[in-house]
Amino acid sequence: MTQQKAICHHAFGKPLEVLQLEEVARPEPSDGEVRVRLLAATINPSDYGMIGGSYGRLRELPAVAGREGVGVVDAIGHGVSRIGVGARVRFPDGGAWQETACIPAADVLAVPEDVSIEQAAISFINPPTAYCLLKKIVNLAPGSWVLQNAGNSAVGLSVIQMAKVLGLKTISQVRREALIEPLQALGADRVVIEGSGWVEQVNQLTEGESIRLALNSIGGESAMHQIKVLGESGTQVTFGGMVGDLVRFPTRYLIFNNVRMVGFWWDQWCQRAGKDGLDEVMSAVYTMMREGTLKLPVEATYSFAEYERALKHDKSPRLGKILLKP
Numbered sequence: 085m086t087q088q089k090a091i092c093h094h095a096f097g098k099p100l101e102v103l104q105l106e107e108v109a110r111p112e113p114s115d116g117e118v119r120v121r122l123l124a125a126t127i128n129p130s131d132y133g134m135i136g137g138s139y140g141r142l143r144e145l146p147a148v149a150g151r152e153g154v155g156v157v158d159a160i161g162h163g164v165s166r167i168g169v170g171a172r173v174r175f176p177d178g179g180a181w182q183e184t185a186c187i188p189a190a191d192v193l194a195v196p197e198d199v200s201i202e203q204a205a206i207s208f209i210n211p212p213t214a215y216c217l218l219k220k221i222v223n224l225a226p227g228s229w230v231l232q233n234a235g236n237s238a239v240g241l242s243v244i245q246m247a248k249v250l251g252l253k254t255i256s257q258v259r260r261e262a263l264i265e266p267l268q269a270l271g272a273d274r275v276v277i278e279g280s281g282w283v284e285q286v287n288q289l290t291e292g293e294s295i296r297l298a299l300n301s302i303g304g305e306s307a308m309h310q311i312k313v314l315g316e317s318g319t320q321v322t323f324g325g326m327v328g329d330l331v332r333f334p335t336r337y338l339i340f341n342n343v344r345m346v347g348f349w350w351d352q353w354c355q356r357a358g359k360d361g362l363d364e365v366m367s368a369v370y371t372m373m374r375e376g377t378l379k380l381p382v383e384a385t386y387s388f389a390e391y392e393r394a395l396k397h398d399k400s401p402r403l404g405k406i407l408l409k410p
């Protein structure tokens with residue numbers, strides 16, 4: 085039986101403690117299935133949640149880690165006609181950090197060939213989330229301000245670039261001065277350093293216009309600052325919790341400013357919106373990638389054998405995704 089490499093875990097826990105590179109049997113496609121060979125996979129915060137056992141949906145153990153990657157069909161089972169060997173597709177979500185995986189042909193998500201492999205690998209979770217955050221929660225008039233924390237995250241960089249395309253203006257909260265210039269080069273209208281007193285100067289930043297939408301993937305103080313500067317009847321959307329702190333809501337803003345707080349989860353949105361909704365969002369993402377109005381930086385690429393270095397790098401200051409290639 086042919087073997088392949090996979091980054092697996094047999095228990096939930098910290099990635100560097102529970103993950104290991106294993107040799108497993110290479111799967112053969114059953115009737116109606118295709119086998120996909122991985123070209124590149126990403127490391128995302130939700131991978132840590134899935135490996136750690138805290139995410140909204142978990143895999144049965146033992147599991148292959150990783151959620152997002154792009155691949156190419158390298159074998160097809162009996163009865164498959166709608167897709168052929170060589171087609172570029174999303175790597176199956178059930179464990180992207182492995183060399184190949186099988187998926188029913190009916191579930192295959194085709195990926196345009198005129199988008200680079202690196203951009204395609206990053207295209208399935210963060211850019212569509214950013215698009216939904218900007219388009220599907222609050223109806224924003226052109227010229228509206230959007231505030232976000234983790235401005236240098238993949239979602240944050242997508243928000244900055246998509247906002248430009250959609251005619252919106254952004255204020256991005258970051259933790260390092262060194263990020264100001266690169267974010268501005270990508271189209272960020274304002275970049276502010278967390279804890280620098282920017283909250284008191286928000287009127288200067290927006291030239292007196294109110295902020296309708298705040299995007300929070302951090303929690304704690306960072307999220308609290310957003311509530312304090314949101315305009316009357318503004319909305320804060322929480323879609324991540326990088327500090328693992330409670331999202332607190334200062335009562336007076338709820339009462340006197342009618343500020344609203346909602347959540348967003350891409351996985352759930354996809355289920356609700358169905359295939360048509362997914363196609364609409366992915367088509368918008370790929371159009372922007374093709375036109376070059378959306379380009380997400382890659383910080384570094386590692387082989388599977390170097391996955392521990394990749395995970396350590398992922399946790400250090402960076403601007404761009406870490407990719408894994410077999």
Ligand SMILES: NC(=O)c1ccc[n+]([C@@H]2O[C@H](COP(=O)([O-])OP(=O)(O)OC[C@H]3O[C@@H](n4cnc5c(N)ncnc54)[C@H](OP(=O)(O)O)[C@@H]3O)[C@@H](O)[C@H]2O)c1
Binds near residue numbers: 128
């Ligand atoms: N709900 C959904 O459907 C959904 C979908 C996609 C993403 N997300 C969430 O969106 C967030 C960003 O994901 P991503 O893949 O775009 O991230 P990413 O590219 O991996 O970047 C991570 C970001 O988190 C920041 N960060 C990490 N630890 C932090 C801390 N303790 N305090 C403040 N900031 C911290 C980093 O800032 P520094 O560079 O300063 O460390 C960086 O901006 C995550 O929370 C993720 O779970 C949610």
